Amino acid sequence: MPVILSCRELAKSYGTHSLFEDLSLGIEEGSRVGLIGPNGSGKSTLLRIFAGSEQPDEGERAVASGTRMVYLPQRDEFAQAEPEAVIVAALVESHPQWEDHQRDTHARAMLGRAGFGEGDGPAIDQTVDTLSGGWRKRLAITRALAQEPDLLLMDEPTNHLDLEGIWWLEALLSDARFTYVVVSHDRFFLERACDRVIELNRMYPGGHFAASGGYSTFLEKRAEFAANQKSRQESLDNRARREIEWLRSNPAAQMKKSRARIKDAGSLLSDLSALKSRNSAQDRRVDIDFSGTGRRTNDLVVVDGVGKKLGDRALFSGVEMTLSPGTRLGLLGLNGSGKTTFLKVLAGQLPPDVGRIKHATGLKVVIFDQKREQLDQKQTLRLALCPTGQTVVYRGRGIHIASWAKRFLFDPQQLDLEVGKLSGGEQARVLIANLVRRDA
Numbered sequence: 001m002p003v004i005l006s007c008r009e010l011a012k013s014y015g016t017h018s019l020f021e022d023l024s025l026g027i028e029e030g031s032r033v034g035l036i037g038p039n040g041s042g043k044s045t046l047l048r049i050f051a052g053s054e055q056p057d058e059g060e061r062a063v064a065s066g067t068r069m070v071y072l073p074q075r076d077e078f079a080q081a082e083p084e085a086v087i088v089a090a091l092v093e094s095h096p097q098w099e100d101h102q103r104d105t106h107a108r109a110m111l112g113r114a115g116f117g118e119g120d121g122p123a124i125d126q127t128v129d130t131l132s133g134g135w136r137k138r139l140a141i142t143r144a145l146a147q148e149p150d151l152l153l154m155d156e157p158t159n160h161l162d163l164e165g166i167w168w169l170e171a172l173l174s175d176a177r178f179t180y181v182v183v184s185h186d187r188f189f190l191e192r193a194c195d196r197v198i199e200l201n202r203m204y205p206g207g208h209f210a211a212s213g214g215y216s217t218f219l220e221k222r223a224e225f226a227a228n229q230k231s232r233q234e235s236l237d238n239r240a241r242r243e244i245e246w247l248r249s250n251p252a253a254q255m256k257k258s259r260a261r262i263k264d265a266g267s268l269l270s271d272l273s274a275l276k277s278r279n280s281a282q283d284r285r286v287d288i289d290f291s292g293t294g295r296r297t298n299d300l301v302v303v304d305g306v307g308k309k310l311g312d313r314a315l316f317s318g319v320e321m322t323l324s325p326g327t328r329l330g331l332l333g334l335n336g337s338g339k340t341t342f343l344k345v346l347a348g349q350l351p352p353d354v355g356r357i358k359h360a361t362g363l364k365v366v367i368f369d370q371k372r373e374q375l376d377q378k379q380t381l382r383l384a385l386c387p388t389g390q391t392v393v394y395r396g397r398g399i400h401i402a403s404w405a406k407r408f409l410f411d412p413q414q415l416d417l418e419v420g421k422l423s424g425g426e427q428a429r430v431l432i433a434n435l436v437r438r439d440a
């Protein structure tokens with residue numbers, strides 16, 4: 001198969017923080033590539049380099065000539081746009097070769113297939129700013145498809161989609177005649193939608209690991225690879241131990257004849273430490289303590305016959321429940337069914353139409369926001385984590401901002417970055433840090 005996009009020896013770093021170096025790979029025409037990796041590993045950055053909207057520090061990327069490439073960013077661009085009708089938004093970027101009168105018909109048909117104006121779906125003359133997170137995503141995807149891409153680059157398209165939305169996207173991709181690269185953290189989606197998986201991760205030599213096949217095949221091959229790395233580490237460890245003993249026990253080791261062996265031992269040790277640090281890069285995680293303020297009251301929130309309508313559509317009615325300390329309630333529902341609205345009502349930010357919400361006295365409610373609109377994108381990470389920029393007060397104790405940042409897996413060097421430059425997952429970590437700090 002001819003290659004539709006390739007890159008050679010790419011390197012990219014921000015300051016002293018290197019995302020990848022010496023990254024070479026090719027995307028074959030017709031392939032369905034899943035791009036995975038931990039938060040902040042550089043998936044979005046690599047996709048932007050593929051799309052040509054960002055330049056690598058070193059290396060090259062090449063796209064087969066005549067390729068129509070469409071890039072769907074992690075955060076849809078409607079966020080800042082003027083509120084406009086769904087149909088208008090879909091039309092904006094539709095296929096340039098369509099005639100004006102075809103455009104409207106095409107756009108309507110595509111929106112219909114995406115579920116707009118059908119059943120419970122939003123109407124096409126509804127404005128974009130009133131769409132739920134999942135429907136906005138559907139609109140963004142539809143808009144990308146309207147451009148009839150040969151190569152579609154999608155950054156986390158399944159975020160915010162409900163199960164039906166994910167199935168819709170899967171069906172759409174299974175019929176696709178275009179090549180695509182999709183970033184996702186959804187293992188089931190990856191299994192069904194991809195025939196090749198590439199993981200970006202510093203633990204691999206060359207910064208990535210690729211395998212043909214779905215996600216499960218990828219996991220098998222990765223396990224094999226990891227086992228090999230482990231046994232390689234063990235045998236290097238043994239050799240290193242023998243070399244060190246030899247150096248210690250042999251005064252003649254200083255002699256000229258032995259120089260080569262000493263040098264070899266040196267490079268062996270540095271190989272080993274690189275391998276060890278790659279092998280241990282897998283184990284980073286945040287330990288978060290959500291234990292709250294130790295309140296003893298039993299009923300934190302009592303929901304009594306609560307109902308809410310939007311326009312003439314009833315979102316929910318007759319809701320009865322009690323939240324007590326330690327309750328962990330999962331909320332499921334279709335996109336647009338009113339989950340976010342329900343949370344706002346629960347938090348007392350929106351009044352219910354009927355019924356009552358009773359909060360325990362002194363209750364602090366913190367909402368973790370789907371759209372992350374609470375983060376000021378221009379603010380530095382330092383200020384976003386800590387209003388004074390120096391010391392975070394947590395449970396009555398002062399913690400230096402650098403150690404606080406480390407708890408949430410940030411590198412102290414990132415403190416002066418603008419929040420807007422952080423990856424999606426990193427921004428979510430800022431919100432979690434603030435949630436923890438506010439001691440809900």
Ligand SMILES: Nc1ncnc2c1ncn2[C@@H]1O[C@H](COP(=O)(O)OP(=O)(O)OP(=O)(O)O)[C@@H](O)[C@H]1O
Nearest residue numbers: 014039040041042043044045421422423424425426
């Ligand atoms: N302009 C920039 N200046 C400095 N650092 C940046 C800039 N853009 C991105 N970064 C950093 O580069 C790293 C990779 O970001 P990227 O958005 O590519 O990650 P990602 O793999 O897509 O993560 P996620 O899964 O969270 O979306 C992050 O640590 C981010 O903070």
Ligand SMILES: [Mg+2]
Nearest residue numbers: 044074423424
């Ligand atoms: Mg990303």
